[in-house]
Amino acid sequence: MILSKARTARVVLIAALSLISASLYAQRPQQKPVSEERAYLNSMFDNIKGQKIFETVRHLSDSTLYQGRLSGSAGMLRAVEWVENKYSEFGLETFEGLNGYRQDYPTVCDEVVGKCYVKVDGKKAVWARDWYSGGTSANGTIEAEVVFAGYGVTAPDLGYDDYEGIDVKGKIVLIEGETPNTSRNDDTLRMWYPYTLHQHKVENAVKHGAIGMLYRWVPGPNNGYDPSFVYAYVNYSLADKFFEGRGKNMSETMRQIRSEKKPASFATGKKAKLKMTMRHNPNAQGHNLLGFIKGSDPVLCNEYVVLSAHLDHLGMVPHHIAGANDNNSSTACLLAVAEALSKSKVKPKRSVIFLTLDGEEAGLTGSIYYCGHPVVPAEKVKYILNLEQIGIGDGFSTGTKYDSREIAKYLLDANEKYIHRPVFDSPKKYVTRPRTDGVVFMKYGYPTVDIFGFGGESYYHEPRDTWEIQDPSVLEDAAQLLYWSIINAANAD
Ligand SMILES: [Zn+2]
Known part of the structure; x- marks a missing residue:
C-alpha cells in the first residue's frame, strides 16, 4: 500500500517536472538552458x-x-x-x-572438469537438494566412514576442540561452517575469527588425518586446497542421514553445541563415497x-x-x-x-x-x-x-x-x-x-x-x-x- 502510493507520487512528480520544463521550453526556447x-x-x-x-x-x-x-x-x-x-x-x-x-x-582456480557425485551407504545423493561439488576440492574418488566433527574447529586458546576424543585418520569428516560462538560482541568475534575461516576447516581436518569432508555450507570457491583432500558441500537433507536414530538431527545438534559451547563429535558408522573431477590451476x-x-x-x-x-x-x-x-x-x-x-x-x-x-x-x-x-x-x-x-x-x-x-x-x-x-x-x-x-x-x-x-x-x-x-x-x-x-x-x- 505504502509502496504503491509512493510510486504514484513519483510518477506524478516526474510528469509535473516534464510539464514544467516543456512549458518553459515553449516560452523561451533559446534563453532557457x-x-x-x-x-x-x-x-x-x-x-x-x-x-x-x-x-x-x-x-x-x-x-x-x-x-x-x-x-x-x-x-x-x-x-x-x-x-x-x-x-x-x-x-x-x-x-x-x-x-x-x-x-x-x-x-588460483579450481574447476570442475568432469563427473562428480556423492553416495551415502551406496545410494547416490541428489544434486542441489543434497550436495554440491567442493569448490576447491582435490581431484579424486574417496570412500570411507564419516565422522561428525561439529564445527571442525580446534581452538586451544579458547579451550575448544571438535576433534577431541575422535579418530578421523583415513575418514571423512562431516562438519558445519562457522563456529560455536553466538556473541556479536566485537572482541569475542575477533577471538573466534581465525576459526570462522573455511580454510581453517580444511587445514584442521587434514592435520587430523582426514581424507575428505562433507561440509554443511553453501557452495563456493572460497576454501583451502589440499592436493589429497576431497570434499563436497552438503545440505541437512543429506547430513541428517548420519544422525538417524540419535534423537537429534544435525541442526539441533549444532544448536546444542552452540548453547553448551561443548563439542558433540561422534563416529557415525556410515560410509560415504565422493567423486570430484577437478583441475587445480595455481x-x-x-x-x-x-x-x-x-x-x-x-x-x-x-x-x-x-x-x-x-x-x-x-x-x-x-x-x-x-x-x-x-x-x-x-x-x-x-x-x-x-x-x-x-x-x-x-x-x-x-x-x-x-x-x-x-x-x-x-x-x-x-x-x-x-x-x-x-x-x-x-x-x-x-x-x-x-x-x-x-x-x-x-x-x-x-x-x-x-x-x-x-x-x-x-x-x-x-x-x-x-x-x-x-x-x-x-x-x-x-x-x-x-x-x-x-x-x-x-x-x-x-x-x-x-x-x-x-x-x-x-x-x-x-x-x-x-x-x-x-x-x-x-x-x-x-x-x-x-x-x-x-x-x-x-x-x-
Ligand atoms: Zn555470492
Whole structure:
C-alpha cells in the first residue's frame, strides 16, 4: 500500500517536472538552458530501463558462454571481455598502468572438469537438494566412514576442540561452517575469527588425518586446497542421514553445541563415497575492470566516487548456478548507470569510477587486490557504493561502517527524492572478517556503502538464482537510485 502510493507520487512528480520544463521550453526556447537536473533526468529516462537491464542479467546468466563465471576460468574471462566491450562502447576512460580496463592479478582456480557425485551407504545423493561439488576440492574418488566433527574447529586458546576424543585418520569428516560462538560482541568475534575461516576447516581436518569432508555450507570457491583432500558441500537433507536414530538431527545438534559451547563429535558408522573431477590451476588470473568518466570541475575532477560490483560467481558445481541476482543484477545496474552518465549532457564535478570486481566468491580476492594496488590515491576516493544482489525485493538495505553512517545520505536523499522504496540502514560494527567487497573497502578505510535488495523471494548460491525471477521494475529502481546516489556524491560540496 505504502509502496504503491509512493510510486504514484513519483510518477506524478516526474510528469509535473516534464510539464514544467516543456512549458518553459515553449516560452523561451533559446534563453532557457536545460537545467542540470533535467539533463540528468533525460539521460536516465533514455538509458536506464528495467527491461534492458533485465536482458543484461539474462545474458550474463548464460550457462554455455559464462559457465557460472568462476574466478580464473575461461567462462569468467568471456564475461570480463563482454563487460569490457560495454565500457568501451560507453566511452569510459582507462587508467594508466592498467591493461586497458583490466587490472590483472594472480589467483588460483579450481574447476570442475568432469563427473562428480556423492553416495551415502551406496545410494547416490541428489544434486542441489543434497550436495554440491567442493569448490576447491582435490581431484579424486574417496570412500570411507564419516565422522561428525561439529564445527571442525580446534581452538586451544579458547579451550575448544571438535576433534577431541575422535579418530578421523583415513575418514571423512562431516562438519558445519562457522563456529560455536553466538556473541556479536566485537572482541569475542575477533577471538573466534581465525576459526570462522573455511580454510581453517580444511587445514584442521587434514592435520587430523582426514581424507575428505562433507561440509554443511553453501557452495563456493572460497576454501583451502589440499592436493589429497576431497570434499563436497552438503545440505541437512543429506547430513541428517548420519544422525538417524540419535534423537537429534544435525541442526539441533549444532544448536546444542552452540548453547553448551561443548563439542558433540561422534563416529557415525556410515560410509560415504565422493567423486570430484577437478583441475587445480595455481597460475590463474583475476581481472578487475576499471573505467571512469572524468569530472567536469577542474579541481574536483581529481577526486573520485566509485560504483563497484563483483562480476564473478561459483562456476559449475558441477552443474550450472547462474548467480543472476548474485551478482549479475548488480553488474547490469552498474552498466546502466555507466551508460546513462556517459550519455548525459552534463557530467558530475568529481570523476566517477566504474569497478567490476573479480574473485568475490573466491575470498574477496579482487577487492583485496585493488586495496593493495589502488589506481588513484585512497584519500581522493570520497565515496564507494558497492552493489550486492539488488534485483529482487521490495526495498533496499544498506550497510555502512558504524562510525561513518553519514555517507549513506547520498543514497537516502536520492531515494527520498526519486525512488521512494523502503531503505533499511544498518551499521556494520565489525569489519575484521569482511563478507562483501564493500566491507573490504571499509576495512581499508574507504567511505563505503554496501547496498542489497531487501525482501522478496531470493535464492542464495543455489540453482534457483536464475534470471527468470529477476524483477525489471526492481532493477530499474535500483539503477535509478544508484545513478542519483553517485551524482549526489560526485557533486557534493
Ligand atoms: Zn555470492
